[in-house]
Every structure is written in C-alpha cells, then in structure tokens.
Amino acid sequence: MVLSGIVIMLFLTLASPPAVFGGEASPSVHWQRPVKTGSYGAVDGIYPESCAVCHRAQYDDWKGALHSKSVGPGLLAQLDPEKDPETALSCYYCHAPLAAQNEMIVDEGGYAANVSFDERLKSSGVGCAACHVREGGVFGPRGPEGNKGSPRAHHASIQSDFFERAEFCAACHQLDQGYELNGKLLVNTFTEWKESEYGKSNVPCQSCHMPGRRHLFRGIHDPEMVKSGIKFEVERADAGGRVGAKLRITNSGVGHYFPTYVTPLVIVKGFLTDSKGKVLKGTLKEKMIGRKVALDLSKELFDTRIPPFRSFEFAYGLRRPAKADRLIFEVWVFPDEFYDRFFENALKRRDPAMKMEELEEALKTTSGSGYLLFKREVSLEEMSSTAKG
Numbered sequence: 001m002v003l004s005g006i007v008i009m010l011f012l013t014l015a016s017p018p019a020v021f022g023g024e025a026s027p028s029v030h031w032q033r034p035v036k037t038g039s040y041g042a043v044d045g046i047y048p049e050s051c052a053v054c055h056r057a058q059y060d061d062w063k064g065a066l067h068s069k070s071v072g073p074g075l076l077a078q079l080d081p082e083k084d085p086e087t088a089l090s091c092y093y094c095h096a097p098l099a100a101q102n103e104m105i106v107d108e109g110g111y112a113a114n115v116s117f118d119e120r121l122k123s124s125g126v127g128c129a130a131c132h133v134r135e136g137g138v139f140g141p142r143g144p145e146g147n148k149g150s151p152r153a154h155h156a157s158i159q160s161d162f163f164e165r166a167e168f169c170a171a172c173h174q175l176d177q178g179y180e181l182n183g184k185l186l187v188n189t190f191t192e193w194k195e196s197e198y199g200k201s202n203v204p205c206q207s208c209h210m211p212g213r214r215h216l217f218r219g220i221h222d223p224e225m226v227k228s229g230i231k232f233e234v235e236r237a238d239a240g241g242r243v244g245a246k247l248r249i250t251n252s253g254v255g256h257y258f259p260t261y262v263t264p265l266v267i268v269k270g271f272l273t274d275s276k277g278k279v280l281k282g283t284l285k286e287k288m289i290g291r292k293v294a295l296d297l298s299k300e301l302f303d304t305r306i307p308p309f310r311s312f313e314f315a316y317g318l319r320r321p322a323k324a325d326r327l328i329f330e331v332w333v334f335p336d337e338f339y340d341r342f343f344e345n346a347l348k349r350r351d352p353a354m355k356m357e358e359l360e361e362a363l364k365t366t367s368g369s370g371y372l373l374f375k376r377e378v379s380l381e382e383m384s385s386t387a388k389g
C-alpha cells in the first residue's frame, strides 16, 4: 500500500531533519513537525478565516488552491488516527502539519490523545498558519524593497529570506533518502529542480508557483499552467504511400520533470479520420508520459517523464487507408491517474481498512479531473504535397 512507504519516511524525518537541507538551521527549525504555533492566535484564532479579515487577497487565492483541500475525502478514507496514529501522523506531516491539526501526539515513545486538537483547523489543510505562524509570531518574506522594518500594525512579524527559497517548499515536496523505487526517490521535486538550470541560476519554486507573491499554487490540475511550461511541434514525414508525422513535446518551462510526481499520467494519441471526422478503425496509436507505478508501490512500470529542456518524440506512421482525410494529434492530462486507480481498486475490493463513503466522494473528484491539453489536425492533402515538394 501507499501507506507503508510513507510510514518509513516518517521515522526518518522525525528522527532528523532531512539531509537535503545540508545542515542549514532555518529550514529544519521552521519545518519541525508537528508545527507548534504557541500562543499566537489565542484570541483571534489561526484559522485561515481569521487571517482573511485583513489578508483577503491571499485567502481567496489559497481557497482556490489545492493546499486548502489537502484534508479531503481521499486522505480521510485511508486514516483511522485513534487506531493507527503512526500512519495518520505520517500523512499529516505534509497534509495537516500543525500540532493542533493532529488527534494524536507522540508522547514519550508512545501515542497520546492531543488535548489541543481542533477539528476545524484540521480540515483547513495546509493553511496560512502552517507556513506563516510559529511560536513567537507571524513569519513572512521581506518586503519588496528589503527589510524596512516598517511598523507592524496588527501583529509582530518576523521577516525571513527563507520564504523566497526553494528549500521552503522542499519541506513537503521532497522525500529524504530511504524510500526509493527502482533506485529513484518517490518524490524528488526539489532535487530535480536543484539539478536543473533553474536550480543552478536560482529561479525558485515561488517564481513560477507564486508569481507576484500570489497564493495560487497552480500545477498539473491547471491546463493554462501546464501550457505555460510545455511546447508542441508537429513535423510531417510522409514516405512512399505511408502517412507519417512527428509530434515533439518539449519541457520548455517546467522547473522539474514533467510531470514530477507518480500521480499524473499524460497520454499522447495519434489517429486518422475520414472527411466527416469519423475515426478510422485500427489507426489509433498511443504513448504515455509519466512515471507509472503499481498500486502497492512494489514496482515501477515505466518512467518517461521529461526533464527540463528535454523533449519527448511521438512518431506516427501508417500505410495510408483509402478513406483517410486527416491525422489528429491529441494530448490528454490525467492529473490524478494513480489515485483514481487506487480509489477504484479499494472500492472494488471493499478494503476493510478504508472508508467506503469517503472513497466514493474522492473518486468523484479524481475521475473527472482529466482534460485535453493539446489538439492538432493535419490535413493529409497538405502532407503529401509537402512530401513531394
């Protein structure tokens, strides 16, 4: 199961701050889990809605982003915090990192009920306080003109460059050594970034995912975001009665592999239609971009993800059927392909370790999240004339 691997990760990360931070003080202190917010917010609360009173713009952006949905039915279906606190805490590490979001806490080697547990705070997921509030107050980036030490109108603020660095995001978007599949870490976004041109020239996650400091965190679920990082080129290559063309897909602006996780799958299709647009039987060819893994994470099925500035080529070639009129290329994105399979399988098996109602709810979201990213029609008339000329 997905669970077992992540549980191993929990032991590693609780024992020591991730090695990836290279012994730097601020990341490991800021991201000690569970996150303790101390007495800040004792009066007004640390719910995102409490911050929204004065930070409406950030709240509206965040509310539409997946960070606000990280405690959803897909997570809850798999957890029973009272019976199995170990698994729950391993997931909360990223999905609900505040101490007050966790029903149970580690207590002298064992687990104990958490007296400060707050159900409403838990359901807010990765909220404002998870990133901004620590014992001692509200932490945030420096102002646009550097630290002016401007008077704090409503809360003491501590300004830190850490907020503008990729290491800030690595706290949840990178796994430490210890969980590899086929020799590669299951979540390796920060390292992919670090080894790319973006890492070398220090273009951090925030510059693409929080442009203008907005809190949209758009990713693979957003077609416009994906289009901003991917280029498509079609090249014709007819030869001797055969229809031929190439679709080149280039990772031109994604700061890590496209896609970075094992959860999405991109399907590239080529097929022929007649003059009325009807698909001709036997002409469909498909290739997949992604890192597909077995549901129990026991093996990797393939890894065809595209590293930054590299390309993926899809060559379509077929003896031309008489009725063929056009060649169509399509690229489909299924952002939740892994979870879709995972939820469906658990429902089918009526897995006793999972909650069926939540699974059905989760499946509704994942099964509907696929979209058409790219489509190009190539007229075969044009093709043969180019081939001749």
Ligand code: HEC
Pocket: 041, 044, 045, 046, 047, 050, 051, 052, 053, 054, 055, 128, 129, 132, 133, 138, 139, 140, 141, 143, 150, 151, 152, 153, 154, 155, 157, 158, 159
């Ligand atoms: C009553 C109004 C109010 C509330 C409630 C409030 N803030 Fe602020 N916050 C401000 C003001 C005003 C500033 C601008 C301070 C300045 O620039 O001098 C600010 C600045 C910030 C900054 C910028 C960092 C900095 O040092 O300038 C962050 C981050 C922040 N707030 C986070 C939060 C979070 C998270 C919450 C909820 C837990 C919250 N705020 C609740 C009024 C508020």
Ligand code: HEC
Pocket: 066, 067, 069, 070, 071, 072, 093, 094, 095, 097, 126, 130, 131, 168, 169, 170, 171, 172, 173, 205, 206, 209, 210, 217, 218, 219, 220, 221, 222, 335
């Ligand atoms: C406390 C942990 C945590 C931190 C810190 C964090 N994230 Fe996330 N992030 C998550 C979780 C959990 C999700 C998945 C939410 C869900 O769908 O359930 C997520 C989702 C995302 C997504 C959406 C992915 C998609 O599939 O579309 C993007 C983009 C993202 N994060 C970027 C960032 C960036 C950039 C930073 C740093 C500024 C950051 N995150 C910091 C936990 C975190």
Ligand code: HEC
Pocket: 002, 003, 006, 007, 069, 070, 071, 072, 073, 074, 075, 078, 087, 090, 091, 092, 093, 094, 095, 171, 172, 173, 174, 175, 187, 261, 263, 264, 335, 339, 362
């Ligand atoms: C290292 C951080 C991290 C840990 C630990 C983690 N997750 Fe996630 N999880 C993420 C991120 C990031 C995403 C978004 C993935 C994407 O968009 O491709 C995600 C997505 C999901 C999703 C799909 C989106 C949703 O909210 O329905 C589920 C379900 C999920 N995780 C369950 C779990 C469970 C159960 C555990 C514990 C066994 C766990 N996760 C542990 C970071 C983490």
Ligand code: HEC
Pocket: 048, 051, 052, 055, 058, 059, 060, 062, 067, 126, 127, 128, 129, 130, 131, 132, 140, 141, 142, 143, 144, 163, 164, 168, 206, 207, 210, 212, 213, 215
């Ligand atoms: C996943 C982590 C994360 C979450 C969740 C988050 N923020 Fe932020 N926030 C950041 C980072 C990182 C920056 C700095 C971005 C940069 O400098 O590029 C920032 C910047 C800010 C700033 C300063 C904006 C400016 O223009 O100077 C405010 C205010 C703020 N956040 C408030 C909030 C509020 C309110 C919420 C909840 C509704 C929230 N944040 C949720 C990570 C987060």
Ligand code: HEC
Pocket: 166, 169, 170, 173, 189, 190, 193, 198, 203, 204, 205, 206, 207, 208, 209, 218, 219, 220, 225, 226, 228, 229, 253, 254, 255, 256, 257, 258, 259, 260, 261, 262, 263, 264
């Ligand atoms: C140069 C711009 C750029 C930078 C830098 C960048 N990203 Fe992305 N990121 C994208 C684009 C574009 C997408 C959408 C395509 C995709 O999903 O790969 C994306 C997608 C994602 C996703 C969605 C999940 C997935 O499987 O693709 C996550 C999570 C994410 N980024 C996190 C990060 C983190 C964490 C960093 C920093 C370590 C980072 N990104 C740096 C542009 C960037």
